[in-house]
Amino acid sequence: MTHFDLLLIGTGSGNMFLDDRFSGLKVAIAEEWHFGGTCLNVGCIPTKMFVYPAMLAEHAADAGRYNLSTDFHGVDWPALQKRIFDRVDAIEAGGRDYRSGDRQPHVTVLPEHVHFTGQKTVSTASGEQITSDRIVIAAGASPVIPEAEGLDPQLIDTDGYPVFTSNSIMRMPRLPERLVIIGSGIIAMEFAHVFAGFGTEVTVIARGPRLLGSIDEEVSDEFTELFERSHRVHRGAEVSSYRFTGDRVTVTLKASGRLGDVDLPPELDADAVLIATGRTPNTSSLHASIAGFDVLDDSRLRVDAQQRVLSDGEPVPGVFALGDISSPHQLKHVANHEANVVGDNLAVDVAAGEPGSGAEADLTAVNHDAVPGAVFTSPQVAYVGMTEREARDAGHEVTVKVQKYSDVAYGWAMADDPGIVKIIADRRSRRILGAHIVGHEASMIVQPLIQAMAFGQAADEMAARQYWIHPALPEVIENALLGLEFDAH
Known part of the structure; x- marks a missing residue:
């Protein structure tokens, strides 16, 4: 049995805080997969490196509405993959080499799966028993695979099987004709x-x-209508079975029961299927329940405001968690924030001596207020804070304004491209409760609203007490703010 001062499970955001504050500790890092976690290897970074050229291709194909004569003639798929993954894979290898090499002699990398056998004890896949005074769990999440007749979950994401998840779809050898x-x-x-x-x-x-x-209902309706203009969508449907013929796959559909009677084709033939039905925290494979850790109904580890893992509602001394394994937000920027909190609190805990002996007043609390997100699709979607329904259910007296992109001059420049900004605010406090955007560069123009919410700025002051560049697209934000109605002072 090998003992460590600190065991870190997972190397996504969990690998961020391990700095000079912990150089005096004997550290183990357990990573069965790729260094850098979901974001670097199969998530945020490579997907956006595919999204941007896809956007350029879409613009080239659809430029006629801007009175241009352009065409899209295809993508060099292998070259695109090489450009993206040469960079991604080099970063992954660099992170692994840094933790494994001579520059960090106090760190031992365990390149295999581990699972808990007790609160401070794990077993590796090769059978080694590991104990540690302190543990940080940052083991992420995995794709959800709905059961269906004919589907072999063990073959998904393997060579020659035409069913993929986000873990493998970007590395498929050929661009599919039908997906x-x-x-x-x-x-x-x-x-x-x-x-x-x-x-x-x-x-x-x-x-x-x-x-x-899951986003604001009015904005979801807007996105659905826009997306269906250029994509084939079957709503109220689910897959009942799969049939494989050579390297092709046929799926049979049935009504899901969530949209009443729907007119569905009996079968769909494709070169490939992508299962993208969400991701679930990896608590089960860690045997978190054996350790006695509290696990929520959605499979997340239960943590307190200081990111300490709980058992029967009480913090387990010296055990922390962060990221998708425990967070209500499966977002990289949230995981990074939680990693900073864990790093600060772990340093306090180490300095105090015994695990769990850090003074409560010295610990940092996590901030999950005004958490933003974006969907890099076509059109883009961005959101922060409450939906209108959530705001009303929370008892706020709300004021709502929906502003069209086509109402501002930059929208005219885009030939009245569709898009809306929806802002929800409290009539009395004048604070922004939520903002939801569908349209061009939504992920960028939402940022001033995030800032206003984070710093408690009143919506009317935000609109009136700064310059808004004319005729830039953020004027649609300005106009939405000006359209909110507040109670008299």
Whole structure:
């Protein structure tokens, strides 16, 4: 049995805080997969490196509405993959080499799966028993695979099997002519944009009545209507079975029951299927329940405001968690923030001596206020804060303004491209409660609203007490703010 001062499980955002503050500790890092985690290897970074050229391809194909004569003639798929993954894979290798090499002699990398056998004890896949005074769990999440007749979950993401998840779809050897995407959330919508932009015939299978159904309902309806103008979508549907013939796959559909009676084709033939129905925290494979850790109904580890893992509602001394394994937000920028909190609190804990002996007053609390997100699809979607329904349910007296992109001069420049900004605020406090955008560069123009919410700035002051560049696109934000109605002072 080998003992360490600190065990880190996972090397996504969990690998960020391990700096000189902990150089005096004997550290183990358990990583069975790629260094850098989901974001670097199969998530945020490579997907956006595909999204951008897909956007250019889409613009080239659709430029006639701007009175231009351009065409899209195809993508050099192998060259695009090489450009993207040469960079990504080099960063992954560099991170692994740094932690494994002579520059960090106090760190031992365990390149295999581990699972808990007790609160401070793990077993490796090769059978080694590891104990540690302190543990940070940052083991991430994995794709959800809905059961269906004919589907072998063990073959998904393996060579020659035409069913993929986001873990493998970007490395598929050939661009498919026909792709079926199962799911209607962020991952599904981004990959639908990528592959359709490059010329693949994409069909989306959505169980619910709307696409991106977790965002504000009015904005989700707007996105669904716009997306369906240029994509084949079957809503209220799910896959009942798969049939494989050579290197092709046929899926049979049935009604999901969430949209009443729907008119569905009996079968869909494709070169490939992408299952994009969400990701679930990796608590089960870690045997978190054996360790006695509290696990929530959605499989997340339960943590307190200081990111300490809980057991029967009480912090386990010296055990922290961060990122997708425990966070209510599966977002890289949130995981990075949580990693900073864990690093600060772990340093306090180490300085105090015994695990769990750090003074409460010296610990940092996590901030999950005004958490923003974006969907890099076509059109883009961005959001921060409450939906209108959430704001009303929380008891706020709300004021709402929906502003069209086509109402401002930059929208005219874009030939009245569709897009809306929806801002929800409290009539009395004048604070912004939520903002939701569908349209060009939504991920960029949402930022001043995030800033206003983070610093408690009143919506009317934000609108009136600064310059807004004319005729830039953020004027649509300005006009939405000016359209909010507040109680008299």
